[in-house]
Amino acid sequence: METSASPESDEAAERIERFIARWHASTGGQERANYQMFLSELAEALGVARPDPAGHESANDYVFERAVKEVHRDGAITTRHIDLYKRNHFVLEAKQSRWVGAGSGKVVETTAARDDRLRQDARGSGRETKSWDVLMLNARNQAEGYVRLLPAGHAMPPFILVCDVGHCIEVYANFRCDGKAYDQFPDRMAFRIYLEDLRKPCVRRQLAAIWTDPHSLDPARRTAGVTRQIAERLAAVSKVLEAADHPPEAVAQFLIRCLFTMFANDVGLLPDQCFRDVLQRCEDDPSTFPHDVGQLWQAMDTGGYAFAIRNRVRQFNGVFFKNCEVLPLGKEEIGELRRAASYDWRDVDPGIFGALLEQALDPVERRRLGAHYTPRPYVER
Numbered sequence: 001m002e003t004s005a006s007p008e009s010d011e012a013a014e015r016i017e018r019f020i021a022r023w024h025a026s027t028g029g030q031e032r033a034n035y036q037m038f039l040s041e042l043a044e045a046l047g048v049a050r051p052d053p054a055g056h057e058s059a060n061d062y063v064f065e066r067a068v069k070e071v072h073r074d075g076a077i078t079t080r081h082i083d084l085y086k087r088n089h090f091v092l093e094a095k096q097s098r099w100v101g102a103g104s105g106k107v108v109e110t111t112a113a114r115d116d117r118l119r120q121d122a123r124g125s126g127r128e129t130k131s132w133d134v135l136m137l138n139a140r141n142q143a144e145g146y147v148r149l150l151p152a153g154h155a156m157p158p159f160i161l162v163c164d165v166g167h168c169i170e171v172y173a174n175f176r177c178d179g180k181a182y183d184q185f186p187d188r189m190a191f192r193i194y195l196e197d198l199r200k201p202c203v204r205r206q207l208a209a210i211w212t213d214p215h216s217l218d219p220a221r222r223t224a225g226v227t228r229q230i231a232e233r234l235a236a237v238s239k240v241l242e243a244a245d246h247p248p249e250a251v252a253q254f255l256i257r258c259l260f261t262m263f264a265n266d267v268g269l270l271p272d273q274c275f276r277d278v279l280q281r282c283e284d285d286p287s288t289f290p291h292d293v294g295q296l297w298q299a300m301d302t303g304g305y306a307f308a309i310r311n312r313v314r315q316f317n318g319v320f321f322k323n324c325e326v327l328p329l330g331k332e333e334i335g336e337l338r339r340a341a342s343y344d345w346r347d348v349d350p351g352i353f354g355a356l357l358e359q360a361l362d363p364v365e366r367r368r369l370g371a372h373y374t375p376r377p378y379v380e381r
Contacts, residue, residue: 012047016198019045023166024195035094036064038165039084046204048211051084061087068149082146083163089214090159091150093143097132097164136162136170140182147179158214159185168194171210175218185217219347226347233336234259240333254327257297258337260320266345269316270300274309279338283331290326297324 019041040050054063066085070078084092139162147156156179162170171191172182184191186206197203209217234255241251265275278296282289292308299306301322303315329337 012204013199015045015047016204020195020198034096035083035163035165039064039092039094039163042207043211045198046208046211048208051086060085062089068146068151070149080146080149082143084161085146086157086211088155088157090157090161090210091143091146092161092163093139093146094163094165095135095139097135097167132164136164140170140172144179144182158218159210161210166195168192169207171206173217175215175220186219223347226343230340230343230348233340236336237329237333240329241327246327250325250327253323254325257321258340261297261300262341262343263345263348264300264316265341270313271309271311274311276338276341278308279334279341283334283338286329286331286334289334290328294324294326297321297326 022041023038036051043050049062051064052060052062054060054065060066062085064084066082068080068082070080072078082091083094084090140160143160143162147160150156156174156177158173158175158177160172160174160182162172169192171185171193173185174180174182193203193207198207206217215221238251238255241254242248261270261275264270265273275296278292282292296306296308296313298321299308299313300316301320301324304312306313
């Protein structure tokens with residue numbers, strides 16, 4: 001069923017289009033003259049607050065040109081300025097490679113050269129120039145240096161942003177907040193956000209979160225949340241199986257096979273969503289659960305055609321699926337497994353499988369079995 005976009009989303013898209021058109025069409029200027037306007041308008045386009053007016057040093061928590069002091073070995077003090085600083089959020093260093101003369105001594109890219117590169121990019125064969133990469137790397141190093149100069153009492157921010165005004169923003173993160181190393185975020189393929197990328201809602205949400213709630217982007221927090229929810233569903237299934245007097249070891253092995261299959265499904269080792277679809281059918285007719293899941297696991301053990309999913313599957317080496325026993329479950333419990341399979345298992349570290357099982361098994365039986373499963377080697381093989 002299709003639904004029309006909300007007025008808010010339409011308005012946000014229109015703001016972004018105006019912002020992109022305005023800065024894409026810019027034809028002149030210099031870094032110091034443009035970066036504050038660009039970032040203020042970016043904040044407005046994202047729906048977050050613009051930077052505050054500069055005031056007393058103790059109150060400058062979200063401002064342009066935030067002053068920091070650098071103490072040299074000889075005791076001399078130099079005042080440096082962060083282009084844009086938001087306390088507990090980010091340090092941003094701005095450059096403007098697009099303009100000739102974008103700062104004394106800086107490596108710059110001429111308008112003609114940039115336009116030629118953009119034309120190449122449109123054909124899918126272009127690359128950023130070496131001089132541009134050097135410019136951005138120097139800006140990143142400069143921003144990391146500012147992090148170490150922040151006043152006492154200011155926590156190291158989780159993000160560093162490097163902005164080429166009117167062109168792109170590079171995103172680096174360190175959720176440990178120790179200031180030691182900032183890594184490309186979310187990864188080396190997507191850490192550069194180009195002006196046109198702002199049309200993507202997911203990109204706008206990411207940037208808005210950096211401005212408003214940066215730690216919400218911490219992958220560890222997302223993984224922990226998914227883990228807790230899966231553990232709750234797993235525990236519900238485990239309790240039913242234990243109440244039916246199935247041996248705890250059989251319960252544990254059955255559950256870990258289920259979890260492994262869910263993980264394999266989401267990382268591309270099995271056809272897309274096939275296990276979830278099997279569980280959906282079995283939820284409608286629980287009597288088919290032992291046969292269909294068991295047949296899938298048998299095919300995973302040997303490799304070949306799996307009738308349960310009407311597709312061929314790879315062979316999973318080792319003895320993990322030699323035992324294909326499927327414990328019978330009712331409609332509600334199969335539904336819990338189906339909902340667990342619906343999570344994105346790429347957000348789940350295979351190393352937490354053991355922790356999930358330990359939360360699911362009865363503590364007395366866990367101690368009796370010594371059930372501290374560490375299935376990462378199985379997953380990696």
